[in-house]
Amino acid sequence: MVSAFSAANKVVLGQVKTAEKSNEITAIPELLELLNIRGCLITIDAMGCQKAIARKVVSKEADYLLSVKSNQPSLEAAFDNYFKLEMLQREDGDTYSTKEQGHGRVETRLCLVNDDLSVLGDIAFEWPELKTMGIVATIRQEKGQPATGITLRYYISSAQLTSKELLEASRAHWSIESQLHWRLDVGMREDECRIRREQTGENFTAIRHIALNLLSADTSFKAGIKRKQKRAGRNNEYLSRVLAG
Numbered sequence: 001m002v003s004a005f006s007a008a009n010k011v012v013l014g015q016v017k018t019a020e021k022s023n024e025i026t027a028i029p030e031l032l033e034l035l036n037i038r039g040c041l042i043t044i045d046a047m048g049c050q051k052a053i054a055r056k057v058v059s060k061e062a063d064y065l066l067s068v069k070s071n072q073p074s075l076e077a078a079f080d081n082y083f084k085l086e087m088l089q090r091e092d093g094d095t096y097s098t099k100e101q102g103h104g105r106v107e108t109r110l111c112l113v114n115d116d117l118s119v120l121g122d123i124a125f126e127w128p129e130l131k132t133m134g135i136v137a138t139i140r141q142e143k144g145q146p147a148t149g150i151t152l153r154y155y156i157s158s159a160q161l162t163s164k165e166l167l168e169a170s171r172a173h174w175s176i177e178s179q180l181h182w183r184l185d186v187g188m189r190e191d192e193c194r195i196r197r198e199q200t201g202e203n204f205t206a207i208r209h210i211a212l213n214l215l216s217a218d219t220s221f222k223a224g225i226k227r228k229q230k231r232a233g234r235n236n237e238y239l240s241r242v243l244a245g
Contacts, residue, residue, distance in 0.1 A: 114132070
């Protein structure tokens with residue numbers, strides 16, 4: 001299943017089942033076709049970094065922010081040739097950084113953006129409406145020990161993004177893991193479900209998404225998804241409130 005998730009509202013907007021012997025690359029355009037995404041910034045991980053998907057997003061009057069990895073070797077190589085570590089220490093240019101501490105870790109993230117796409121050469125013309133290239137460097141320190149390396153992530157976008165906007169959007173993209181997948185697996189035990197016959201698996205996924213959206217939207221009871229489910233099953237008044245939105 002490929003899901004469209006609104007990071008701002010924490011709700012599932014739609015889903016499409018990948019065809020047999022296929023993958024997300026063919027399913028993503030089908031899902032985008034179902035949605036009204038005009039004016040939105042669509043973030044997709046590296047598998048979705050495809051020219052056809054970028055064209056689909058732009059044709060729907062939206063912008064894309066795509067993660068670049070080895071599935072686009074020429075584009076990745078252009079980033080490698082352009083980026084130098086000392087760029088992160090320059091005071092000029094558009095850069096932004098954050099530092100977060102918790103669970104014995106300290107993570108520092110630094111982002112820089114560049115709108116001079118000449119450094120990509122002819123590759124820049126292959127991506128529709130391309131306006132911004134971005135680089136996010138992550139440095140992690142565990143239990144007070146010195147950092148052992150830097151993780152680099154490359155991005156391209158059809159939107160004119162600042163470094164702050166790009167970093168926040170790239171972080172928000174991964175909220176789908178904690179706000180959707182983790183809650184489905186832990187709260188609704190999706191991974192334990194063995195319903196596979198015909199379309200029933202897809203149907204149950206849709207039902208879970210609807211239930212998750214409704215339970216997440218309810219603010220009258222401050223609790224996790226599991227407790228909200230139990231209360232809805234035992235209290236008709238609360239169930240009616242959840243269903244009424």
